[in-house]
Amino acid sequence: MAQVPKNRRQVSPLRRIGLFCYGLLVVLSLVVIVLFCAYHFLSKEPEMAGPVHTPTAPGVSGSSDGLERKEHAYTFLLVAKDQVGVNADTMIVCTYDTEAQTVGMVSVPRDTLVESGKLNSVYQKGIETLRDTISDMLGVPIDFYVGINMEGLKVLVDELGGIEFDVPVHMSYDDPTQDLYIHYEPGLQHLDGQDVVNVARCRKNSDGEGTYPHNIYDAYPDADIGRTRTQQKLISAIVQKALSNPQKTNRYIEIFLEYVNTDLEFGEMLWFAEPALSFDFSTGFASTTLTGNGNTYYPGWGEYCYQLYPEETLETVNTLLNPYTRDLTLADMNVFQYS
DSSP states (O other), X not given: OOOOOTTSOOOOHHHXXXXXXXXXXXXXXXXXXXXXXXXXXXXXXXXXXXXXXXXXXTTOOOEETTEEBXXXXXXXXXXXXXXXXXXXXXXXXXXEETTTTEEEEEXXXXXXEETTEEGGGGGGGOHHHHHHHHHHHHTOOOOEEEEEOHHHHHHHHHHTTOEEEEEOSOXXXXXXXXXXXXXXXXXXXXXXXXXXXXXHHOOBOSSSOOOXXXXXXXXXXXXXXXXXXXXXXXXXXXXXXXXXXXXXXXXXXXXXXXXXXXXXXXXXXXXXXXXXXXXXXXXXXXXXXXXXXXXXXXXXXXXXXXXXXXXXXXXXXXXXXXXXXXXXXXXXXXXXXXX
8 A cells, every 4th residue: 555655744624625715716706807808898888879850870879950869878669579469569668878877668558549550560560660660759769679578588587586576456367279377366476487477468357357447357447558557567576686686697698689689789788787787776767658548549440549648748758768968849759649
């Protein structure tokens, strides 16, 4: 049997642990340095779109007729497709001021009246056409669109371990043809990914226990407007939990790239990640839904549309969405009115 030389120093177990921890610290430090360098090398400051109704030179985000963009205010259109049809089911316009650290979120009702009919059907011509239509209507340039896949939303929520959410109304809807079964009672509860998708989708009940006086099947007293309010709260809850787990940022980006249709480049996503991680929802977040008349009959459609109130729409846009350095006027917008 070979003998250990007497002059070889014995290493104690405690020292081995210390050396291991030191080596691990060095490796982690190198990883952090590499990631930091990669972030600054790959991140790209996003470009802004020009004014909606006043042409500017290609690639220029300057001003025309007094419309000058705020330096760090970016606009987004979030769209979710109808799960069983070809129309848009959810449309939300957001403005994120990365310097002031404020986010304004405004839901556009799916039945909003435009000259061609209902706004949600414009999605059939492509998300870019829908973006341009909403941008023209509100007078707000939309820098980026984000097409949300419900499967991706489910995956993200499950990655977060679910969310706590106060379900606002009784929900009971069964549709075997879609393999869709939604059953929730009002109150605070834990929702996993599939639960979130179900709650976000629910508009009507199939058990006849609705709350709207003119339609016993509507789940909300204000019909689809109530559902948009719930969707806003769901998005807020998901984003808040995601930002509270910054160590999962790489996973968020992976999910985003796999399930989302967007014109955001990877470097631009990285650029937005840094200010987003320090966002304070308690002071910087506000949301609402555009107000209007949901009982507007538009010939040729055979059903009622949601006609926006121009003055109220203007106030909402200026309060939550306006990315310009001056207030917009009705002349800057194109809110279609049928009379």
